[in-house]
Amino acid sequence: MIIMKRFSILILGILSLFVLQVDKGYAQTPDELTLTIEVVNSLTQEDFANAFEILTLNNDISALTNEELERKTVIIINDIYQSKQNKITPFIFGIPLNETEVLLAANYPYEAAAAYSSSDVAKQRVAALFTAPLADHGNANAFKHAYWNVEMSFHLTQRFTKMFADAHEANASGLAKEMDLYNNEYGRNLFLRMVSENKNLTAKQAETELLKRISNGNLLRKVGEQLRNTDGTGRK
Template sequence: MKKILKLFGLLLTLTMISSTTALASENNYRVSNLIGVEQSEFEQMIAEIQSIKTAHPEYTEEIILEIMDEQHQGRERGIADIWNALTDSEKKLCIRYPFDALKVNTAKNIATSQTEAKFGSNGLGDRSDAFRHGIWNAEMAVLIGKEKAEMFATAHEDKDVTGNESDGYPKVAHKDMDLHNNEVGRTIGEKNSGASEDEMADIIYQNIYSGETQFIWLHE
């Protein structure tokens, strides 16, 4: 495996520019105003995955996952920081659907920026948390379809739920809340697929403050 990693180190150096260009042309979708450094690094991470898949189409997801894990083991900055923050389920989906993963990350950036704009911060377990998950899933439903949006959103919640979160509430309660709000958001996104980012944010914001909202949160 170490010999393979050395070969891929050289391969990735030679192909990163062309791979990133190919990803940019393939990934033609609505772009958020908030992209920033993390989006660029995420694109580089996907380019690494795509380079491995192109060079060795016979490799399984498990082999590519092992290569990527070893490539970024023990590192804490840049691409490694993003890769290591993903759940194993998310990593496998990034390998299986690399171009969709880029759109998922764009939807995440939209959700983060719109939550900041509407609430002033991105909270945990509160109404802003419900809003963030709602608009993230709504935008994913628009960008990659409801079915794949559910796959990525559920993979994101594939974490250890032992103990409590920093707000004092059980992690399992947070997971249940997030999974529920994800589904509500995807339904809204599917019904309002022609809405702009700002329009979608307004729709979800108004919904979450209505008396008949299906969104849930643990505390104010």
Template structure:
């Protein structure tokens, strides 16, 4: 068994040098609205590894693939947890099941982080900027992969231990409820504005956030 894992590991490393377009060519979920992926993106490397393992072992279950990915990402780089290990167990399953959609989810996350910084000058926790970030992330996911899959990925992201408090003093459970609510509002706004480019979508979400009777919620200013 160990010998097989070593062979697979080598092939994964070799495949990491291939452009993602090699894998994407026959994937039906890729469309004209797809984004350009940074070749140095660590998340892209994760997807390449998964695609390589799935190609060589189509008989493996999602759990087997997840276990193998856990093995090859078990070693921390300079004590830092990599992207794969930062995912929840539910997120890992979705990345394995829908690898190309996962790339779009990651792109939506990058858009959300960037636009939140532009609008608020920070990416806060439990405040309006947090609500905005979740809102635009889900709106952009809805544009890229549809509302149904966007909900799957967003909910999987919140599948975490909710015992204890976050650094702002509010409970993790309060944060989870806030995030799930704002995720839903973001998807609704995204579905209502599917043709909106990134900057326009950011304005739509921001305007709703700043309304006195906003549909979004936050725990503190």
């Protein structure tokens, strides 16, 4: 399964590079920088993650302008869309993309690829670290949201990290929304503090510090109809 996935990513990457070479002489247009709603509504979290992997494997991201990043991402994502035999509803953290997320992804393709690739990483890490990774409102969920924001911060500006995190909560309400927004912001602020002290900050270092802070009660979880501080329970 892993070999087949890697092979598919490699083929899509080669196709995308070919298209980019052929298209080099064309003038940039706004349509080349955005995705259609139909395409976004047909993508899964894994599709975004694959697009980001193809992009980063075949390009020096730091050497590209924002316009070039958007344009290359659109080509890759449209290739993925065309290759899909079944058009299915995308799921981020097990929930379909809401209207706000769809519009953001359509207008900011590169940022969406980075954001939802980051959510895929967060999902993998919570599954590796917690006994009940899919449980809502507990320590695992607090980690997932905070770590998602940390991971996004490695790739995106704080403006876009907050935009995508807030968009995910657009249809939420009550204590659950308050909890998620708090933990999202905590993750962003933790990244900013740590990277200011260590310009070579790694995801593993940020993860270790975040787990420590969850055990120390710095994040929030929902217990019944109350928000309470996180603790060290639920770890593998």
